[in-house]
Amino acid sequence: xxxxxxxxxxxxxxxxxxxxxxxxxxxxxxxxxxxxxxxxxxxxxxxxxxxxxxxxxxxxxxxxxxxxxxxxxxxxxxxxxxxxxxxxxxxxxxxxxxxxxxxxxxxxxxxxxxxxxxxxxxxxxxxxxxxxxxxxxxxxxxxxxxxxxxxxxxxxxxxxxxxxxxxxxxxxxxxxxxxxxxxxxxxxxxxxxxxxxxxxxxxxxxxxxxxxxxxxxxxxxxxxxx
Numbered sequence: 590x591x592x593x594x595x596x597x598x599x600x601x602x603x604x605x606x607x608x609x610x611x612x613x614x615x616x617x618x619x620x621x622x623x624x625x626x627x628x629x630x631x632x633x634x635x636x637x638x639x640x641x642x643x644x645x646x647x648x649x650x651x652x653x654x655x656x657x658x659x660x661x662x663x664x665x666x667x668x669x670x671x672x673x674x675x676x677x678x679x680x681x682x683x684x685x686x687x688x689x690x691x692x693x694x695x696x697x698x699x700x701x702x703x704x705x706x707x708x709x710x711x712x713x714x715x716x717x718x719x720x721x722x723x724x725x726x727x728x729x730x731x732x733x734x735x736x737x738x739x740x741x742x743x744x745x746x747x748x749x750x751x752x753x754x755x756x757x758x759x760x761x762x763x764x765x766x767x768x769x770x771x772x773x774x775x776x777x778x779x780x781x782x783x784x785x786x787x788x789x790x791x792x793x794x795x796x797x798x799x800x801x802x803x804x805x806x807x808x809x810x811x812x813x814x815x
Contacts, residue, residue, distance in 0.1 A: 593666045595636040602628040602654045604678055607710075609652050612644070613637045620653065628654070635666060642667045650704035651675040681711045688726050690748045697729065697744045702737045709734055 603609050606622040613633075621629040633641075642648050648667060655663045664672040676684075676695075684692040699705050712730050716722055732746055 593635055593662060595634065595639065597635050598632050599635065599638070599659055599663065600630040600656055601633055601638065602630055602656065603652075604628045604654060605652070609647065611641055611647065611653075614640055635663075638663065639666065642669075646701060646703055649675070650701055650707055651677070652707060676708070678711060681708050682715065684708075685712050685715055685722060685726055686720060688723060693726070693729055693748055697733055697746050697748070700742045705733060705737060 601620065603620045604623050608622045609620045611618050611620060611633075614637075618631065620631040623629055638648070647653050648664075649669055654660070660672070664670075684696060696705070696708055699708070709730060712722070712726070716727075729746060729748070733744060736744055736746070
């Protein structure tokens with residue numbers, strides 16, 4: 590890797606809507622959140638970025654990013670070798686909204702608590718916005734967060750081979766088919782009532798007389814007519 594000028598100023602990018610607080614040797618800053626999908630830019634020197642990285646994992650877990658034109662050089666200066674695997678917000682959203690067993694394993698295998706908290710924050714944001722999230726995803730997010738709270742870095746969560754999203758979709762399809770069937774039956778019933786003759790409809794609506802009750806007296810001899 591070629592040497593990099595530590596006094597050089599570069600932009601750090603915040604793609605999240607939430608502002609990010611950072612601390613340098615001499616100052617504290619608040620990097621604004623993105624607007625309408627456009628990331629906020631904040632100027633920092635390479636020296637400041639290296640210091641921030643030494644006391645925080647903010648670059649390691651994807652809270653702040655670099656311009657694609659210089660990102661390889663910057664991650665090299667920070668000695669972050671796995672930077673290509675850091676998930677973008679849209680990748681996290683895809684896992685939450687369109688989960689598969691393999692995608693969820695990526696989340697479960699995360700061992701940095703703050704990295705998981707970033708993913709959990711995206712999950713809560715989507716949930717509060719009313720996004721369709723399967724029960725399997727909700728359960729996994731809750732269980733993995735509890736594991737971190739209990740100090741379990743390596744997860745013990747097991748995932749079924751069948752993708753939760755497919756299970757969720759299958760259940761939804763069954764419910765839709767049942768609703769279509771009920772609607773069809775109701776439509777046919779209404780059509781039959783509409784086409785029925787008026788006298789038939791009135792006869793059907795007219796209450797039937799109650800059956801007469803007979804009481805036998807004596808030994809059952811037929812009453813004599815007068």
